[in-house]
Amino acid sequence: MDNKRDLIIIGAGPAGLTAALYAGRSRLDTLIIEKMATGGRILMSEAIENYPGFPGGVTTVELIGRMENQVKDLGIKFENDEVTGLDCSGSKIITSGGEYSFGALIIASGAHYRKLNVPGEKEYTGRGVSYCATCDGPFYKGKKVVLVGGGNAVAEEALYLTRFADSVSVVHRRQEMRASQILQEKMRKEKKINFILSSLVNGINGGKSVESVRIKDLISGGEIDFACDGVFVCVGYEPETQFLKGKIDMDEAGFIITDEAMLTSAEGVFACGDCRKKSLYQVINACGDGAVAADSAYKFIADRSR
Ligand SMILES: Cc1cc2nc3c(=O)[nH]c(=O)nc-3n(C[C@H](O)[C@H](O)[C@H](O)COP(=O)(O)OP(=O)(O)OC[C@H]3O[C@@H](n4cnc5c(N)ncnc54)[C@H](O)[C@@H]3O)c2cc1C
Structure with a gap:
């Protein structure tokens, strides 16, 4: 199996899917690695009412289904696996199933809300x-x-x-x-x-x-x-970045620090969506981040091959 890709994207939520859309249109050989189901955290909600272009709202299954199809139409490959480590100097990621090397990496691993863990919480999520x-x-x-x-x-x-x-x-x-x-x-x-x-x-x-x-x-x-x-x-929002600890700069809560181009402290490693430090955690700007990260990754790879 050839485990080298131009671009690897960790996470197939709105940020990762949008990054893949832009990468596919730039003709980068791209792989998305997702440990759960395609779509990310928004699938915990039945519908979304604040995504532009859908007056009255849209079910999250429909919105994510459209994003996924758009990406698959470009020939982007998906792998169901968990990324467990990053080797920046070797441009490699380690997964539960093996290793992949990359020209550029986009981390779109998201975040999760801390739960109360009390009876009724799970049952009534989305219903109050x-x-x-x-x-x-x-x-x-x-x-x-x-x-x-x-x-x-x-x-x-x-x-x-x-x-x-x-x-x-x-x-x-x-x-x-x-x-x-x-x-x-x-x-x-x-x-x-x-x-x-x-x-x-x-x-x-x-x-x-x-x-x-x-x-x-x-x-x-x-x-x-x-x-x-x-x-x-409202007892906390935790980034899914434990597997990157010590490899790239993060704030005290573990959110990844990036610049405007979504570049992290490691060369060729970009981060987008809810895993990065920012002021609003929503689908619309997760998608915006993903577009910027893919554009930056494309420019990084193109500069290197000159
Ligand atoms: C109940 C609920 C309701 C919400 N309602 C709204 C709303 O109405 N409007 C709105 O705009 N936003 C809403 N949000 C917020 C929205 O879901 C997030 O802002 C958005 O999903 C962030 O997208 P993302 O791609 O950055 O991360 P995520 O959606 O979290 O996706 C990250 C993906 O990365 C995968 N992943 C993580 N770590 C690894 C790893 N090590 N290896 C491989 N894969 C990995 C995860 O499994 C996940 O699929 C809601 C969130 C919740 C939970």
Whole structure:
């Protein structure tokens, strides 16, 4: 088997698929390696309403299916395998199944939301349990929502949700929030936001969709069922970059640092989508990143062969 490719892309989510589209159109010999199913994290949601060109929304299966077909029509090959290591000096990646060498590498391995791991969370994901206010906030117009978390993310999400929801309750296990003072001041000024501190959510209940959360008061030990229409879990977003530790520069949370051309600290290694440090984690800019990364990879390979 010939294991050398012009370009290898790690991850077949929106970022990796868009990178493959641009690479295919530049006629780069490209391989995408995906450890799970083609499509990435957006497939956890049934539909997407904020992707341009689809008024009223589009199912994620349709959107991803279109992206995948467009890439396959260009002859791009897919491999189902997990990348476990990177050897920058040898321009090689190590996978569960073997090794591949590359002219350029694009990392599009994404990120995942940290879970609460409480009963009802998995069952009601997409039916009242959400991890992203930008994605799902508009569904909660006039409704009552609970947010779980204590940092800047929960503060920003809570403030954003006041545009839609009538009541926004923030549950945090400590007596003090960890969010910046400025954000805390903004939250306290907002009449719709209230705090349930020194407490945790230990269960999510409902019928067809979420109807309440079980809240435990960590001081008294008492528990109540708190009625709500939605729960936003804001306890962290973790990049899928553990397999690259020590090989390229990352921030303290493990998000890959790139420049505007999506170049990482390693020559010929680019990163795009949710695995890189940036300010908005959405499909639209994951795709934008993927296009830039493929264009940069193409220029890198072309320069080298001159
Ligand atoms: C429930 C939910 C709802 C959302 N709703 C919206 C929305 O309405 N609008 C919106 O714009 N965004 C939404 N998002 C965010 C959106 O899903 C992400 O921003 C987007 O998927 C990022 O694309 P990506 O390609 O960078 O990463 P991902 O989609 O995470 O894809 C990365 C891929 O890389 C693979 N991979 C990881 N590590 C390896 C490895 N070592 N080897 C091989 N393969 C690997 C993964 O299996 C995955 O398939 C939502 C996310 C979730 C979870």
